[in-house]
Amino acid sequence: MARRVQYTSNGDIDQLHLAEAATPEVGPGQVLVTVLYAGLNPLDWKMLQGGRFGTVEGSSGNGVDFSGVVASVGAGVEDFAPGDLVYGGLPKQAQTEQLLIEDPADRLDRIPRGLGIDTAGGLYITGRTAMSGIRALNLSEGETLFVSGASGGVGIIVAQLARNLGARVIGSASEGNHELLRSLGIEPVTYGQGLWASVRALAPNGIQAAYSTQGEDEVEAMIDAGVPAERIVSIGAGPAVAEKHGVSTAGESAARREDMVWLGQAIAYGHIHVPINRVFDVDEVQDAYRHLLNAHPAGKVLLRFPAKPLTDEQRAHLH
Ligand SMILES: NC(=O)c1ccc[n+]([C@@H]2O[C@H](COP(=O)([O-])OP(=O)(O)OC[C@H]3O[C@@H](n4cnc5c(N)ncnc54)[C@H](OP(=O)(O)O)[C@@H]3O)[C@@H](O)[C@H]2O)c1
Structure with missing residues (x-):
């Protein structure tokens, strides 16, 4: 038994x-x-x-x-x-x-x-989701990415993958998790009221891509912040919202079979914590x-x- x-x-x-x-x-x-x-x-x-x-x-x-x-x-x-x-x-x-x-x-x-x-x-879930998300974001070195829920299981991997590609990463989390994000090279902001003012203050010339782990309001706020819909990945709002706004839903099911081994090795080698x-x-x-x-x-x-x-x-x- x-x-x-x-x-x-x-x-x-x-x-x-x-x-x-x-x-x-x-x-x-x-x-x-x-x-x-x-x-x-x-x-x-x-x-x-x-x-x-x-x-x-x-x-x-x-x-x-x-x-x-x-x-x-x-x-x-x-x-x-x-x-x-x-x-x-x-x-x-x-x-x-x-x-x-x-x-x-x-x-x-x-x-x-x-x-x-x-x-x-x-x-398994966070890793596969982050791997398909990073591909959909299609980041170039020097671009600025905003990641919501950057202290969460998915966000913390997406943010570090992006950092390893040479992107600047601004990530939202509650205050108690800001120090951890800083230690990983992610610039923390607090979610809720004042979030987008904080993002604008850090990146006055705008952000080029965004990863959303929350609902439709957040997707709309990203579009309002000037991020092109095709550079937004939403894993939290559901497919209907994503279709409505033309953003990507690249999530766990879009991962490749070999992604877990790639990510496991990246963690073992110290690229991702x-x-x-x-x-x-x-x-x-x-x-x-x-x-x-x-x-x-x-x-x-x-x-x-x-x-x-x-x-x-x-x-x-x-x-
Ligand atoms: N579509 C897919 O394939 C797929 C795959 C995996 C996950 N998901 C979904 O994606 C979401 C995130 O998954 P996860 O595993 O990363 O979850 P998690 O580990 O529970 O992390 C949640 C994150 O969201 C932050 N957060 C909490 N309340 C928030 C708010 N009101 N506004 C903005 N951020 C807030 C948390 O910050 P603090 O802890 O610092 O407060 C934390 O960083 C979940 O809804 C999950 O079901 C979808």
């Missing part, structure tokens, strides 16, 4: 609970992963709420991002072997101790040397989501599954 985070009714965070689930059988072409870390994303909470993400029938698992160790592989699997450290994403399932990956060629990568298994466990804000044990799952939604955490919030007891083979090595 294995523990998994699940819910049986849509609603708020208090619907999340731990349940025992049977360890899945591994079929041909499949990989079973013992999950060690599972990153939290706003999307998990939106799926829990239901609405346009569908209504739960019976029970549903939760979470997308994970990292762990390959426990076993099915017949015909050649790219992975038991003991490999891996990371990936699987919607509505990742927060489980024993995770069956039916399509490892699409969902799973080996963790590059130098990338922490904890960081890897919170990278992905802070871990806090790690919760899996039995604190409700507290973890409350922290994500209420504490303005800069960087990732992770769930940790305690390591399994040593195997007989591991024990034998100690005698």
Whole structure:
């Protein structure tokens, strides 16, 4: 048996609970992963709420991002072997101790040397989203980019990718996260009233591109600030708003298959810093989501599954 985070009714965070689930059988072409870390994303909470993400029938698992160790592989699997450290994403399932990956060629990568298994466990959604966003922004050296939510999971990666391309980056965050942004070479401004006056004061000649993580008001404010619609990426306002204003929606689904390995290596080599804000044990799952939604955490919030007891083979090595 294995523990998994699940819910049986849509609603708020208090619907999340731990349940025992049977360890899945591994079929041909499949990989079973013992999950060690599972990153939290706003999307998990939106799926829990239901609405346009569908209504739960019976029970549903939760979470997308994970990292762990390959426990076993099915017949015909050649790219992975038991003991490999891996990371990936699987919607509505990742927060489980024993995770069956039916399509490892699409969902799973080996963790590059130098990338922490904890960081890897919170990278899939934010990383893929940031990678497709940076391409859509099409930045040139010396341009100025505004990133909203630059202290958040996606924004902090987009902002650093842009900085590495030689762009000047102005990023919005709450005051408590400004020092972190400065340390990453991002010029911080506070969101809310006065935001655009602050941006204008920093960049009186205007900004050339903008990345929006919020709603339609923000997209409109970017257009009012003189940013051409084709240089705006919106991941927060939804496709109808994006279509209305002619801005890009390049998000997670537009990423390339090899993006996770590229980004994992960039983090391992020190080009990008992905802070871990806090790690919760899996039995604190409700507290973890409350922290994500209420504490303005800069960087990732992770769930940790305690390591399994040593195997007989591991024990034998100690005698
Ligand atoms: N379309 C896609 O493919 C896609 C993919 C990933 C995410 N998303 C969506 O994009 C959004 C951001 O995702 P994330 O993972 O980066 O979230 P996150 O880690 O929770 O970060 C949220 C960011 O927004 C900032 N923020 C909070 N309230 C704000 C406000 N009123 N105005 C401006 N900024 C505000 C936060 O700043 P402080 O913490 O400093 O206060 C933080 O920087 C979410 O809505 C998510 O669902 C879409």
